[in-house]
Amino acid sequence: MSAPSDDIPAPDEPEARPYGDRPVVRLRPKGDARAIRHGFPWVYADELVTDRRTQGLVPGALAVLEDGERRALGLVTVNTKSKIIARMLDRDPLATIDQAWFAVRIARALALRERLHATPHYRLIHAEADGLPGIIIDRFGEAAVVQPNAAWAESLLEPLVAALVQVTGVTTVIKNGSGRSRVLEGLTEEVVTLQGGVTAPIAVPMNGAIYMADLVGGQKTGLFYDQRPNHAFAARLAAGARVLDMFSHVGGFGLAALAGGAVSALAVDGSAAALALAEEGARASGFAGFSTRQGDAFDVMEKLAAEGAVYDLVICDPPAFAPAKPALEAGLRAYERVARAAASLVAPGGYLGLCSCSHAADLSAFRNASSRGIGRAGRRSQLIHTGFAGPDHPMLPHLAESAYLKALFFRLD
Numbered sequence: 285m286s287a288p289s290d291d292i293p294a295p296d297e298p299e300a301r302p303y304g305d306r307p308v309v310r311l312r313p314k315g316d317a318r319a320i321r322h323g324f325p326w327v328y329a330d331e332l333v334t335d336r337r338t339q340g341l342v343p344g345a346l347a348v349l350e351d352g353e354r355r356a357l358g359l360v361t362v363n364t365k366s367k368i369i370a371r372m373l374d375r376d377p378l379a380t381i382d383q384a385w386f387a388v389r390i391a392r393a394l395a396l397r398e399r400l401h402a403t404p405h406y407r408l409i410h411a412e413a414d415g416l417p418g419i420i421i422d423r424f425g426e427a428a429v430v431q432p433n434a435a436w437a438e439s440l441l442e443p444l445v446a447a448l449v450q451v452t453g454v455t456t457v458i459k460n461g462s463g464r465s466r467v468l469e470g471l472t473e474e475v476v477t478l479q480g481g482v483t484a485p486i487a488v489p490m491n492g493a494i495y496m497a498d499l500v501g502g503q504k505t506g507l508f509y510d511q512r513p514n515h516a517f518a519a520r521l522a523a524g525a526r527v528l529d530m531f532s533h534v535g536g537f538g539l540a541a542l543a544g545g546a547v548s549a550l551a552v553d554g555s556a557a558a559l560a561l562a563e564e565g566a567r568a569s570g571f572a573g574f575s576t577r578q579g580d581a582f583d584v585m586e587k588l589a590a591e592g593a594v595y596d597l598v599i600c601d602p603p604a605f606a607p608a609k610p611a612l613e614a615g616l617r618a619y620e621r622v623a624r625a626a627a628s629l630v631a632p633g634g635y636l637g638l639c640s641c642s643h644a645a646d647l648s649a650f651r652n653a654s655s656r657g658i659g660r661a662g663r664r665s666q667l668i669h670t671g672f673a674g675p676d677h678p679m680l681p682h683l684a685e686s687a688y689l690k691a692l693f694f695r696l697d
Contacts, residue, residue, distance in 0.1 A: 623657025
């Protein structure tokens with residue numbers, strides 16, 4: 285009797301485990317293995333075989349992803365509670381996810397940001413686009429705010445933070461565990477200081493102005509770095525202008541406009557705390573002509589119109605009206621309403637900037653809604669500039685959701 289083939293286990297031998305003790309998850313036949321091989325980083329719940337073993341994985345567990353023919357696609361993190369059931373971490377199914385692994389990715393991201401910016405104030409990690417799915421890290425000099433928006437990041441927060449400190453040398457790390465993304469992942473919301481600490485808002489220089497970022501009590505990480513290039517474009521339109529900054533947060537467009545030579549800027553927001561930070565930023569910048577008004581944006585615009593107020597430059601940067609597809613139609617109507625109300629406040633020959641951070645509303649849909657609103661205000665327009673997030677918010681070409689920010693600038697008759 286001949287010996288068993290080297291390539292085929294003998295009948296009484298266990299099947300070889302090429303991945304050791306690492307669990308395996310597998311795509312259904314309709315799962316798009318080709319898209320994943322080409323760089324798409326997500327697997328949706330209806331694309332994965334969810335047998336008893338897969339359902340038993342704890343949220344954030346690591347597993348080897350195979351296609352329908354049992355060929356390895358890479359190492360993923362699995363969360364059966366999420367519609368995005370698996371996220372690609374590494375093309376090597378045997379990769380070890382530890383501090384050294386995080387350090388390589390953070391160092392690569394840091395090299396880009398240091399080339400882009402003269403001071404350490406930027407988005408350091410932009411989730412999937414920087415190879416760290418669901419993780420956001422914004423840097424504020426010697427401090428960093430980490431948003432672990434996926435279950436795997438929460439479970440591996442310790443080596444992530446250790447690598448962050450190792451690579452960047454930051455002395456303060458704050459975890460901002462809040463927001464819709466964490467809820468969708470089944471995670472609790474909390475804000476915790478993990479290392480060091482801050483006792484006051486941090487001054488951040490951008491585009492000739494000083495912004496004050498509250499890293500603990502502010503919105504998201506405390507500042508929106510993504511609008512930096514759009515602030516700069518608005519500043520080019522602002523020389524000698526009267527400016528209205530709607531949904532201003534900590535004075536984003538208004539302070540940039542004053543740095544560009546505006547004679548006045550009115551910042552409007554619903555948050556008294558944000559407006560107090562905007563006023564502090566104006567003082568730190570040495571700007572005169574800055575004022576604030578608290579209230580609902582639509583109510584304030586209606587009152588300003590009734591007062592006969594007009595501005596040479598009006599900017600509207602609202603929150604995401606269409607954060608997901610079910611909200612798209614209502615969101616587009618809201619963007620149209622913003623455009624109509626704001627256009628009525630623009631002086632003839634003046635400029636209107638409209639922004640959207642909604643993932644679900646693509647550029648074409650947002651542009652159409654904005655144009656309808658301007659037209660319904662009885663104004664004619666020229667679209668003079670389309671802006672996006674800055675390069676410290678890189679886009680993953682395979683993932684449209686990573687290019688969420690749109691900014692449209694119009695000249696009105």
